[in-house]
Amino acid sequence: MRSKAKAPLSAAFKPLSPIAPDAQASGLAVIEHINRVLAPSHFQLKGCAWSPFGNFIATPHSPEDVDRLPGILPRILQDMFKVPFAHLTFDLSSLVVVYNLPLGSPGKWTDPTAMALALMAQNNITEPLPASPGRWLANPDRHKGATASLRLSLSPQAKAAILKSGSLFFEGRPHPVRAFTAAKTKPNQCRSCWRLGHSEAWCRRATPVCGSCSQDHPSHHHSTVAPNAPHYCPPLPKKARAQKPKAASSKAAPSGTVASSINVSASSVTDPAGNVTTHL
Structure with a gap:
């Protein structure tokens, strides 16, 4: 059975003029x-x-109110930030991601629409494209690489054909193509510094933080670098904790003996051969 598509929990609104991070x-x-x-x-x-x-x-309290936000919230945001806002909508069924495409010169990236049209032309795809067919999946203020992924909007027929081939060619080189999945509405948590709001790909911290003891080393090095350091992560639920076996006594009881709850005073003598003799 196919699982039913979940209703969106949030709505996104894009400012039509950039808003500085300190003003957000x-x-x-x-x-x-x-x-x-x-x-x-x-x-x-x-x-x-x-x-x-x-x-x-x-994000409204009820998912049923998500559809009401586009008609009300843009006016409120424009009054607050003095910039018009537009509701972001897209159809996940027609979106793909093309990986490792050249961005162009620093500070002057290739227009994503022009890149989308070039991909269509160089791969002999004649399907019509929407008004804004492409979008770079990178932040110009933080991205330092020369390549990035492009979110490409296609018709369902073109998407099926491209996903079947698995790649698109640009200037003679193949670039992998995968179906686009919308980002989660929950905030990202970085697995390098463990702060919310970004992933490890965008982390600015020079050294990683251990997720177990919060010291300056990768989490997977914890058992070798600081195995005895106190843990500062939240404790696991009781049902998830593994029950540790009780520590065994320093000397195992001889086979064939039965433990007794009666305390009896005894003394043991070990001879040079290693044999133990017990006197009750």
Whole structure:
């Protein structure tokens, strides 16, 4: 049986003019202000965040209210940030990702629409494309590489054909293609510094932090670098903890003997051959 598609939990809104990171306000004060304006609409936001690409992500208390946000929230955001906002919509069924495409010169990346059209032309694909067929999956303010992945919007027929081939050619070189999966609405957690809001690919910390003891070494080195360091991670639930066997006595009882709960005083003597004689 096929699992039913889950309803979206959040809605994303893109500012039509860039907003500087220091001006991207969020937090409880922003939520309270938006909820005061939303009061006549009889629904409230549970949380909000800014994505790495500068989009505002809003999460209402009920998933049923996600569809109501596009008609109300852009006006509220424009009043707050003095910039018009547009609701981001896309169809996951027609999106693919093309990996390791050249970005162009630093500070002047190749236009993603032009890259999408070039890919179609060089691979003899004549399917019509939407107005904005491509988007770079990289942040210009942080990305330091010369290549990046391109999210490409296609017709379902073109997507099926491209995924079957597994690659697209650009300037004679093959580039892998995979189906696009939307990012989770939950905040990312970096597995290098363990902070929220980014992944390890975007981490700026020079040295990783151990997820067990919080010292400056990779988590997978913990057992060899600092095995005796105290743990600072949250404890596991009791049902997930493995029961440790009780420590065995220093000397095993001779085979064939039965342990007794009666305490009896005894003395043992070991001869040079290693034989133990017990006197009760």
